[in-house]
Amino acid sequence: MRYDISIIDDNIIQFEELERYSLNKLKNIKFTLFSDINNLNEDFDLTDLLVINIKFFEHFDKIKKILHDNILIVFLINHESDLKKISKIRNFDSIYNPLNFDDLSNKIGKYINLIEKKPLIKKEEEFSNSIIDNISYPIFSTDGHSIIFSNEHFFKLTNCFSLDELNTKYKKIKNIFHKEEDCFTELNKKWLKNPKIVNTKVCILDEEKNKRFFSLQKIFLTHNNTNIIILNDISHEIEHKNELFQLLYTDNLSKFPNRTKLIEDLQNKTLILEAVCLLNINSFKEVNDFFGHNVGDSILIDVAQLINKKIKKYSHLKLFKFPSDNYCVISTLDDKATFIELMKNILDSVYKNVFIFEQYEIDIRMTAGISFSNKNNKLITADIALQTAKKENKDYLVFFDELDKFQEYENNMHWTKKLKSAFIHDNIEVYFQPLVNNKTLKVDKYECLVRLIEENGKVISPYFFLDISKKSNQYKKLTRIVLEKSFKRFEHLPFEFSVNISYEDIESADFLDFIRSMISKYNISNRVVFEILEDESIKNYQCLVQFIDEVKALGCKIAIDDFGSGYSNFEHLLKMNVDYLKIDASLIKNVATDETSYKITKTIIEFAKNLNLKTIAEYVENEQIFNIVRDLGADYSQGYFFSEPIAIPNVSEFQKKMNHE
Structure with missing residues (x-):
C-alpha cells in the first residue's frame, strides 16, 4: 500500500535531500512538495500526512478547508514560541528546523502504523455502536x-x-x-x-x-x-422523593412547613435557633365542636396567614405550623426584646381580629410560650413556658430555668433509684411482641422490649426509665442485659427477633465486640435484627454506616425504627444497607382517619418496595388499620390487634385466636 505525504515548504534543496534519503529508508512513500499554496492541486485532499513549515501558518485556515478531517499534521517550527500558534489545532505534531530526516522518518513510521490500524478500529467502533444503539x-x-x-x-x-x-x-x-x-x-x-x-x-x-x-x-x-x-x-424516583418531601414536611391544611421540617432543619444544622415561640389557640376544641370542623379548619388557615403577615418582612423569622391548633415562630437573630414585642403584637392582632366564616363571626385568643434558653432544648422549654402560661392564665410567658428544675430533679432521682434496685435484684426483663406476616397471618418474628419489674410485680414501660438510664450512666448496662436475655430466649426458637439499639450503643468502643461475643455464644446471627432509631443523637453517619456493614457481615439484619417520624432522612437511608423499615406509629394509628397519614404511609411502602426493603407497620390496634396497611402492601403488622407484649413467646395461643376470629 502506498502512502502520500505532502510537504508545504519553500526549501526545495532540503526536499530533494529528503527524497534521496527516503529511497532507502522509507518504502512505499510518495512525497509531494508544494512551495506555493496556490499550486495545491485536486489530489491534495487525499494526502495521508501533511508536513507544513510554520511560515505558512497564516494560510492554514485556507489549507484546512481542502484537507479531510482525520489527516495527521506535522509542523516544521523554528522556536519553542511557535508552539503557541498551533496549540489549538487538533491532531498535530511538530519537528524543528533544520529538518532531521531520522526524526521525521520515525514520526512517519508511527503515523503509518496508526493509519494501518484505522480500518480495524473503525470496524470495532461500528460493532460497538451497533450494540450501544440497541x-x-x-x-x-x-x-x-x-x-x-x-x-x-x-x-x-x-x-x-x-x-x-x-x-x-x-x-x-x-x-x-x-x-x-x-x-x-x-x-x-x-x-x-x-x-x-x-x-x-x-x-x-x-x-x-x-x-x-x-x-x-x-x-x-x-x-x-x-x-x-x-x-x-431516575425521574420517577426523584418525583417520588419530592412528593414524599411535600407530604412529610408541609402542613396539609395551611401549606406552611410543619414540625417535621423544623426538626429536619435543626438536625441538618441549616437553622440555628436563637429564640422560639409556641402559640396555641385557646379553647379551640370548643370552636370545632360548636361551629364544626370546616369553620375550625378555616380559622387555622387564617391564623397562620395572619402570623405570617406579621413576620414576613423579617428574614430571620420563620413560621412553622405544628399539629392541631399550635404554631411555632423561630428566630435566628439574638434580639430578645424585639422578639418578645413582636410576639405580643401577634397575640394582640389575633385578639382584635374577627374571623369570619360564612355567617359566623368568631373571636379567638392565643397563649404563647417563649424560650431563649441556651442550656436546654428551646422547643421543649418553650412548651413548658406555654403550658405554665395556660395554667397561670397569662397571655405569654418567657421560660426561666426554675420552671422545671425541681420536678426534673425529683423524677430523675426516683427512677435512678428504681433502676439501681432492678439491676441488683435482676428485675430487668424482656417482653416479646409478635410480628405477623400479612400474607400468611402467621407469626414470623418477635420484637424484644425491655420492662422493669417492680417489687410488687408491677410491669413498668421503658417510657418511665429509659431516658433516666442515659442521664444516670446506666443505659449501657441496660442494653446489654436486654441483648443477652433476648439471645438466650431465642437460642432454640425458630424465629427472627429484633432488639432495639441506639446511636449511643453504636458509638461505644466495645459494643461491636460485645455483639460478636453474644453471636459466638448463642450462634443465632442469621435470626437477629437490630432496630436502629434514626434521631437527633446521630452525630456521625459514617460511624453508623460502618456499624451496619460490620453486623451485616456477621449475618445479622438491620431495621430502621419509627420511619416517617421527624428525624427520618431519605438521603441517609439510600447509603445504609438496611433490610426493614418500621413505619412510625404516629402514622399507622391515624392511617384510617387522616388522609395525610394514609398518603405518607402509602408512599413509604412504595418507596421501600423500590429499594427491595420489607416494611413493618407498628401500632396496628384494630382490624380496620390492619386491613388498610395490608392492602397498601406492608409486609408485616405489629400491635395490640394481634397481641400485647408478652413475657414468653406463645405462638399456639395466637394462632388459636386468629383461627377463632
Missing part, C-alpha cells in the same frame, strides 16, 4: 469537545436527528445538562479525565421541555481517548 438507555460518546456518537434514545430525548444537529444545539458539551439543584452540570475534559468520578445525577430537558433526571455513568475508551456517557432515567 441498549434501552440514552447513550452518547464525546471527546470532550463535541458529541461523536448518539444512540436513538439520546436523539429522541434531545429531539435531534443527527450529530450535526446535536452539536449545533449544544455548542458545549456541558450545555446538554440543565441547571437544577443538586444536579451536575460541569461536564468538561477535566471532569472526563478524572477516573474517580464514574456516576452522578444530571437533569436534561426533553423534547417537550420537561425536566428529566438521570444517573450519569461514564466509561473511558483508551484506544481513542473518548468517553461513553450512559444515562439511567
Whole structure:
C-alpha cells in the first residue's frame, strides 16, 4: 500500500535531500512538495500526512478547508514560541528546523502504523455502536469537545436527528445538562479525565421541555481517548422523593412547613435557633365542636396567614405550623426584646381580629410560650413556658430555668433509684411482641422490649426509665442485659427477633465486640435484627454506616425504627444497607382517619418496595388499620390487634385466636 505525504515548504534543496534519503529508508512513500499554496492541486485532499513549515501558518485556515478531517499534521517550527500558534489545532505534531530526516522518518513510521490500524478500529467502533444503539438507555460518546456518537434514545430525548444537529444545539458539551439543584452540570475534559468520578445525577430537558433526571455513568475508551456517557432515567424516583418531601414536611391544611421540617432543619444544622415561640389557640376544641370542623379548619388557615403577615418582612423569622391548633415562630437573630414585642403584637392582632366564616363571626385568643434558653432544648422549654402560661392564665410567658428544675430533679432521682434496685435484684426483663406476616397471618418474628419489674410485680414501660438510664450512666448496662436475655430466649426458637439499639450503643468502643461475643455464644446471627432509631443523637453517619456493614457481615439484619417520624432522612437511608423499615406509629394509628397519614404511609411502602426493603407497620390496634396497611402492601403488622407484649413467646395461643376470629 502506498502512502502520500505532502510537504508545504519553500526549501526545495532540503526536499530533494529528503527524497534521496527516503529511497532507502522509507518504502512505499510518495512525497509531494508544494512551495506555493496556490499550486495545491485536486489530489491534495487525499494526502495521508501533511508536513507544513510554520511560515505558512497564516494560510492554514485556507489549507484546512481542502484537507479531510482525520489527516495527521506535522509542523516544521523554528522556536519553542511557535508552539503557541498551533496549540489549538487538533491532531498535530511538530519537528524543528533544520529538518532531521531520522526524526521525521520515525514520526512517519508511527503515523503509518496508526493509519494501518484505522480500518480495524473503525470496524470495532461500528460493532460497538451497533450494540450501544440497541441498549434501552440514552447513550452518547464525546471527546470532550463535541458529541461523536448518539444512540436513538439520546436523539429522541434531545429531539435531534443527527450529530450535526446535536452539536449545533449544544455548542458545549456541558450545555446538554440543565441547571437544577443538586444536579451536575460541569461536564468538561477535566471532569472526563478524572477516573474517580464514574456516576452522578444530571437533569436534561426533553423534547417537550420537561425536566428529566438521570444517573450519569461514564466509561473511558483508551484506544481513542473518548468517553461513553450512559444515562439511567431516575425521574420517577426523584418525583417520588419530592412528593414524599411535600407530604412529610408541609402542613396539609395551611401549606406552611410543619414540625417535621423544623426538626429536619435543626438536625441538618441549616437553622440555628436563637429564640422560639409556641402559640396555641385557646379553647379551640370548643370552636370545632360548636361551629364544626370546616369553620375550625378555616380559622387555622387564617391564623397562620395572619402570623405570617406579621413576620414576613423579617428574614430571620420563620413560621412553622405544628399539629392541631399550635404554631411555632423561630428566630435566628439574638434580639430578645424585639422578639418578645413582636410576639405580643401577634397575640394582640389575633385578639382584635374577627374571623369570619360564612355567617359566623368568631373571636379567638392565643397563649404563647417563649424560650431563649441556651442550656436546654428551646422547643421543649418553650412548651413548658406555654403550658405554665395556660395554667397561670397569662397571655405569654418567657421560660426561666426554675420552671422545671425541681420536678426534673425529683423524677430523675426516683427512677435512678428504681433502676439501681432492678439491676441488683435482676428485675430487668424482656417482653416479646409478635410480628405477623400479612400474607400468611402467621407469626414470623418477635420484637424484644425491655420492662422493669417492680417489687410488687408491677410491669413498668421503658417510657418511665429509659431516658433516666442515659442521664444516670446506666443505659449501657441496660442494653446489654436486654441483648443477652433476648439471645438466650431465642437460642432454640425458630424465629427472627429484633432488639432495639441506639446511636449511643453504636458509638461505644466495645459494643461491636460485645455483639460478636453474644453471636459466638448463642450462634443465632442469621435470626437477629437490630432496630436502629434514626434521631437527633446521630452525630456521625459514617460511624453508623460502618456499624451496619460490620453486623451485616456477621449475618445479622438491620431495621430502621419509627420511619416517617421527624428525624427520618431519605438521603441517609439510600447509603445504609438496611433490610426493614418500621413505619412510625404516629402514622399507622391515624392511617384510617387522616388522609395525610394514609398518603405518607402509602408512599413509604412504595418507596421501600423500590429499594427491595420489607416494611413493618407498628401500632396496628384494630382490624380496620390492619386491613388498610395490608392492602397498601406492608409486609408485616405489629400491635395490640394481634397481641400485647408478652413475657414468653406463645405462638399456639395466637394462632388459636386468629383461627377463632
